[in-house]
Structure formats: C-alpha cells, structure tokens
Amino acid sequence: MRELEAKAPLETPGDLERRTTLDPSDWRDFSRNAHEILDDLIAHVESIRQRSVWQPAPEDTRARFTRSLPREGRQIADVLDDVRAHVMPFATGNLHPLFMGWVQGAGTPIGMLAELISAGLNMNCGGRDHIGIEVEQQIVRWMREAFDYPEDATGLFLTGSSMANFLATVIAKVDAIGDATRETGLRSASRELIAYTSKASHGCIAQAMQVSGIGSANLRLVDIDASGALRTDILQDMIAIDRANGRQPFLIVATAGTVNTGAIDPLPEISMIAEGEGLWFHVDGAIGALAIFSDKLRHLVKGIERSHSIALDFHKCGQVPYDAGFLLVRKGEVHKRAFAQSSSYLQRADRGLPAGETWPCDLGVDLSRGFRALKTWMTIETLGAERLGASIAHTCELADYLAKCVRQSKAFELCVQPTLNIVCFRVRGEDDSINRELVLDLHESGIAAPSWTEIDGKCVIRCAIINHRTTRNDIDTFLSALESLLEKRLNP
Numbered sequence: 296m297r298e299l300e301a302k303a304p305l306e307t308p309g310d311l312e313r314r315t316t317l318d319p320s321d322w323r324d325f326s327r328n329a330h331e332i333l334d335d336l337i338a339h340v341e342s343i344r345q346r347s348v349w350q351p352a353p354e355d356t357r358a359r360f361t362r363s364l365p366r367e368g369r370q371i372a373d374v375l376d377d378v379r380a381h382v383m384p385f386a387t388g389n390l391h392p393l394f395m396g397w398v399q400g401a402g403t404p405i406g407m408l409a410e411l412i413s414a415g416l417n418m419n420c421g422g423r424d425h426i427g428i429e430v431e432q433q434i435v436r437w438m439r440e441a442f443d444y445p446e447d448a449t450g451l452f453l454t455g456s457s458m459a460n461f462l463a464t465v466i467a468k469v470d471a472i473g474d475a476t477r478e479t480g481l482r483s484a485s486r487e488l489i490a491y492t493s494k495a496s497h498g499c500i501a502q503a504m505q506v507s508g509i510g511s512a513n514l515r516l517v518d519i520d521a522s523g524a525l526r527t528d529i530l531q532d533m534i535a536i537d538r539a540n541g542r543q544p545f546l547i548v549a550t551a552g553t554v555n556t557g558a559i560d561p562l563p564e565i566s567m568i569a570e571g572e573g574l575w576f577h578v579d580g581a582i583g584a585l586a587i588f589s590d591k592l593r594h595l596v597k598g599i600e601r602s603h604s605i606a607l608d609f610h611k612c613g614q615v616p617y618d619a620g621f622l623l624v625r626k627g628e629v630h631k632r633a634f635a636q637s638s639s640y641l642q643r644a645d646r647g648l649p650a651g652e653t654w655p656c657d658l659g660v661d662l663s664r665g666f667r668a669l670k671t672w673m674t675i676e677t678l679g680a681e682r683l684g685a686s687i688a689h690t691c692e693l694a695d696y697l698a699k700c701v702r703q704s705k706a707f708e709l710c711v712q713p714t715l716n717i718v719c720f721r722v723r724g725e726d727d728s729i730n731r732e733l734v735l736d737l738h739e740s741g742i743a744a745p746s747w748t749e750i751d752g753k754c755v756i757r758c759a760i761i762n763h764r765t766t767r768n769d770i771d772t773f774l775s776a777l778e779s780l781l782e783k784r785l786n787p
C-alpha cells in the first residue's frame with residue numbers, strides 16, 4: 296500500500312508526448328475550468344426566469360454540429376466556450392416557469408449536482424457489490440413503503456415509463472403463460488392473449504404490445520367518460536366477449552394521469568375487476584403516481600396500492616433530471632423469471648465484487664446502466680417527500696386557477712375540468728388551425744411554451760403545469776400574452 300501511495304514522478308515533456316491516459320495533464324487548470332462552468336450553470340438556473348422560454352438555434356450554431364470527426368482535441372476552455380455560446384442558450388426550455396408543453400419536469404439544482412457526482416464516479420449499476428446498487432435499493436424500499444407494496448416487491452430504474460410499461464407487459468405475459476414463452480414465444484399461449492387499456496392511454500402501451508410480440512391488435516381500447524377516465528362497465532363487457540370467443544384476457548393497464556387531460560382511471564374498481572378475472576393489473580403512473588407524496592392528492596390515486604405493478608417517472612412531477620423512469624413489481628419472483636439469464640461472465644460469488652443474489656440486470660434488458668438512483672436519492676433526501684408532494688399539489692392548484700380564468704374568458708372555452716395539472720382549452724368559435732398557430736406564435740415570442748393535442752377530434756391548446764417554478768403570476772402572464780396574440784391574428 297505504501298508504495299502505491301508514493302507520488303508518481305513529474306512528467307517530462309517527452310512523457311507528455313507519449314501520454315496515453317485521457318486525464319488532463321494539468322489538473323489545476325482542469326479544476327479552474329470546471330468551477331467556472333459549474334458557476335455558469337448555477338447562474339443559468341437561478342436566472343432562468345429572465346430569459347426566453349425557447350429560441351431556435353441560429354444557423355451558425357447548427358453549423359457547429361455538422362463538422363467532420365476531429366482528429367485532434369482542443370483545449371477544454373475552448374470547448375466549454377462553445378457549450379456556453381452554442382448549447383446553453385438553445386435548450387428545450389423546460390426549466391422555465393412558463394414552459395407548459397407536453398409533460399416535462401424542470402429539474403432542480405440538487406439534481407444537477409447529483410448528475411455531476413454520478414458522472415465523476417462513473418459506476419456501472421447493472422450489478423455487482425457496490426454502493427450504487429444499495430442506493431438504488433433504498434429507492435426501491437421507499438417506493439414499496441409509499442405504495443404499500445410487500446417486502447419481496449422488486450423495483451428498477453429505467454429510462455422512462457415507456458420502458459417501464461413495456462417491461463410490465465412482458466412480465467404480465469410470463470405470468471399468464473409461463474416461463475416457456477421466453478423460448479417459444481407466443482407458441483406457449485394456447486389462446487390469444489388480450490390486454491385492455493383506455494382510449495386515452497399513452498401510445499407506449501400499444502407499442503409495448505407490439506414490441507412484446509403480442510401485437511397491438513390484441514389491445515382493447517376501452518371507452519372513456521367525460522373526464523377522460525376508463526369506463527369499467529365497458530371494460531367488463533369487453534372481457535366477457537373475449538372470453539366467450541375463446542381468447543385469454545391477461546392484462547389491464549390503468550392510467551393514473553392520462554397524457555392528454557391528466558384523468559385518473561377508477562383504480563379501485565379496476566383492481567376488483569382484475570382480481571375477479573385473474574388478470575394482471577398494471578398502472579401507468581408516469582404523471583400521477585407521485586401524487587402519493589401529497590396529503591392533498593393521495594386520495595386521487597387510491598387503489599394504486601392494489602396493483603401488480605406501477606410505472607412512474609421521477610423526471611416528470613418528481614423533478615429529478617432526465618432520465619429517471621421506474622418500475623415497481625409486486626411479485627418480485629415473477630419479475631426475475633421474466634428477465635434473469637445465466638451467463639458465464641456474470642456469475643455470482645458469496646464475496647468480492649461479484650457478490651449479491653439479484654442484480655438489476657436480472658430484472659430488465661439493460662446490462663450496463665448509469666447511476667439514476669443517486670439523483671433521485673439526493674432529490675428526495677434533500678427536499679423530502681412532503682415538499683415534493685406539496686409542489687405537485689401546487690401545480691394542480693395552478694391548473695384549477697387557469698381553468699377558472701379560461702371559463703371566465705370570452706375568448707376561450709375549457710375542454711375538460713382538470714383532474715391533476717393539465718388544462719386543455721380552445722379558442723371559442725374558431726377552427727383548429729388558429730389554436731395550433733397560437734401555440735407556435737407563443738413559442739416564437741419566447742414568452743411561454745404550451746403544446747397542443749386533440750380531444751374528440753378537435754385541436755386544443757394544452758398546458759401541462761409540471762414545473763415547480765410556475766406561479767399564479769406566470770399563469771396571468773401566459774393568458775394575457777395568449778389573448779394579445781389572438782387579437783393580432785383575428786384583427787391583423
């Protein structure tokens with residue numbers, strides 16, 4: 296050990312020419328550059344409100360990223376200047392309090408710091424005995440606790456809920472027709488497998504059916520009520536018809552927070568139907584699951600604790616930086632049976648680095664994985680579940696406020712009373728195109744960034760208020776900007 300600690304001799308110029316390591320030759324210079332960019336980033340987030348929500352990248356900036364592969368490197372200071380000039384000003388905009396497009400988290404400074412630490416440690420969290428695995432298990436334990444899942448429930452970080460929903464579909468398939476399906480595919484099924492979800496479910500549910508080999512033609516899209524929630528009477532009928540026709544219902548995917556309107560399917564009723572029919576009950580909680588952190592909102596997701604699995608996104612309402620999707624599975628043993636493999640190069644031992652029985656790579660298709668758990672742990676540890684829950688509740692109050700303002704306005708009409716933090720409305724008495732144009736006008740103005748979607752075949756302006764920085768004032772600013780842009784379009 297002593298010898299290892301001895302200082303390496305200083306490098307001579309000749310050594311420098313022959314350097315093969317990729318570490319900096321001047322650590323002090325590196326440190327100075329690193330501190331400068333960190334300060335710039337902190338200032339960037341602190342002053343986010345003073346900038347445009349979004350601006351398109353100019354041609355010379357786009358041209359910077361069309362160069363050919365560099366043979367030689369450049370000074371770190373030069374590269375960081377490029378980042379300052381050509382990357383930082385042209386980001387998506389989702390940090391800004393008036394970003395309301397799609398459903399995107401805003402991140403936090405603590406999450407930013409966590410990413411720096413993760414990258415510095417550069418751990419591969421696919422498996423083995425190291426602290427990254429323990430940190431991930433802490434989140435698994437917290438999610439078991441939050442959703443009242445049993446001790447043997449398993450959890451796994453993934454890119455996002457799209458992947459989590461896909462994995463859940465595969466696990467439900469293995470549970471329905473047995474492990475043999477891993478080798479023989481759908482030949483293991485004696486009857487056609489059928490899954491159910493609502494018409495308002497996210498497109499990734501249909502994609503999960505496609506990629507799992509079952510096929511999206513075997514996904515029944517159940518009608519929704521006026522709030523956008525799945526109609527259980529119709530679900531029940533559809534299951535009965537499929538059984539009468541000799542098919543095998545195996546999975547119901549309920550949504551807690553639909554992507555278009557934030558509606559929540561009736562989870563307690565769906566759980567009873569799933570139980571009565573012997574079906575896997577999965578909840579796509581990408582938007583709504585973390586409402587469990589809020590005393591005010593928790594009742595909305597009642598019944599989620601009776602599910603077989605839950606997909607959720609820490610990177611949306613949880614404000615953890617991208618990406619941080621998560622899957623929780625009640626029967627950990629089924630989860631493992633769906634994915635675990637035995638490979639000579641991944642053998643376990645009872646000591647040393649290869650220790651540990653179940654590794655994350657046994658629970659999904661990723662082998663190499665980053666340390667998504669650290670930014671989630673640091674976010675929850677620093678802010679606490681209560682404060683995170685309160686920030687979600689606040690976004691829901693803002694959605695109610697916006698809905699109220701829209702209802703009172705002469706220019707706009709509300710499409711659906713919001714359940715969570717998504718508000719959809721349109722210009723009164725005008726066609727689809729003006730709604731779309733208004734959204735784009737707003738983007739280009741740099742003032743705000745909502746998106747649009749379709750409800751009942753009509754284009755509507757959609758505000759997903761996911762950002763913890765948004766205030767009532769911002770909602771007022773947004774509406775008055777929208778009104779004056781509308782005025783300009785109607786009376787040019």
Ligand SMILES: *Cc1c(COP(=O)(O)O)cnc(C)c1O
Nearest residue numbers: 455456457497553554581582608
């Ligand atoms: C965002 C979303 C998804 C997809 O999640 P990703 O994290 O983007 O992969 C799935 N379902 C719903 C309801 C969503 O809002």
